[in-house]
Amino acid sequence: MDKTRPIALTAGTAGAFALLFSATPALADSHTATVSVLHAIPDTPVDVYANGERLIDDFAPGTLAGPLELPAGDYDLAVFPADAADASGTPLLSATDVAVPAGANATVVAHLTEAGEPALTPFANDTSAVPAGQARVTVRHTAAAPAVDVRAGGEVVAPGLTNPNEATLEVPAGTITADVTLAGTDTVAIGPADLALEEGTSTIVYAWGSGDAGYELATQTITGLHSSPSGVPGGSAGLVDDGLPLPLVGLSVLGLAGAAVAGRRLVTSRV
Template sequence: MKKTAALLSATALVAVPLAMTAPASAAQGEATVSVLHAVPDLTVDVYANGEELIPDFAPGTLTDPLQLPAGTYDLQVFADGDDPASAEPAIEANGVEVPAGANATVVAHLDADGNPVLTPFVNDVSATEAGQARLVVRHTAAAPPVDVRADGEVLFPGLANPDEASGDVPAGSYSADVTLAGENQAVLGPADLQLAEGTATIVYAWGSAEAGNLDLAVQTIDGLHSAPSGVPGGETGAAALDGGAPLWALALGAGSLLALGVAATRLVPARARR
């Protein structure tokens, strides 16, 4: 019963941006939308306008970015393997709106208490300085607040679900891990991250601490280069840490950077019914 209820909630959340590839009455402009399926143990089939878009959509899967015409879409979601000719959809949603100009990642995940929820994150695609890369961390796991460390230093302290934190750093290689807030033992990682110049690397912590299935997912957005000006040659995060003040104190602001209110109201179905 619990799994059925989770299916009804989570599959709808996962399906919203995926259904946007179906034909629709498009307004001027396009949106860029990706979706991360971060609800453990739920696999679904996604349909739009009666056509199967994504079969066997499994947890931990991140879609490629979709360039979508602005407009509204109808969709259906079925439990994996159900036949639409004979089965009732787990959920049906009409009037899914795609706003022009958006760049967002919609994450179906667990909240801190383990309930399936939808969080649309607005992706920062503003230009980075020459020689810089953007690192974003998003807490989408059923877990208490965490500290995110890079090269052994606390980078983002006390990050809670579903918050995010972000900063621009010198392009290079970094070793990142996650601990429960105020503790030293890593619960995720370490993970080696190669942050290329002019990219945004987005790291998602997802899964459930209680169930013991915490995991990481990584999304990369490129094309953020600014005009070249004094690009440092061969500089890495490790090298930057060798010279005086910590890199993180100089380069990053570690506050939560949620700007999701507008995206949440525009990227979810206008009406969903079971």
């Protein structure tokens, strides 16, 4: 496999970028987008350029950059081998006029396709609120591997996931033990690994690597998606009832009845 073969993304791929980004609901900030970059091509340190400016230097495989607050707009992205002179030569990967709309939250992943070719794939990140007590977990297949099953605690939770797709679940917060198997088999390809799924956060798990370099998991966490409980219960017996006490209610009703009787007498005595 020739990992340094330059792959220029076609206009069609750049179009897919724009589509994905604009599918993200706009958030409050009207000027910027939140972008993270994951390097998931084994054994190939790179430099990442945006609009001709170096964005990330000596970016090592298995590392995550960001989140970056980038001004909304169109970006030309290029990924060069890190040992090349700055911005010279032929990029390993490139994409032109990538639309980054305001309010988007996305992760751009440099990874291998199922066939082992380098690729740039943008994923839109779901930043909607997570119900109280829950955690969101998204699994993304970015490894040079066929379809896989993702298991949590031995149970298949995402069957038949293929590169470069994702599966999302909302689960009770806590630590799960996850592994990845070849789809439909018990042959473990990655893991098991303990994943701490914190309440009110989104944990994005990437399966990446290749048969030659080995397979690994990478994680990205988006915090601040929590919701509050809907209330606080607190008592069922009425022992500290703070309403008008019953004897006083009785006294008040008695007064009303007395007034009614006396009033009736007043009216009849006048006739």
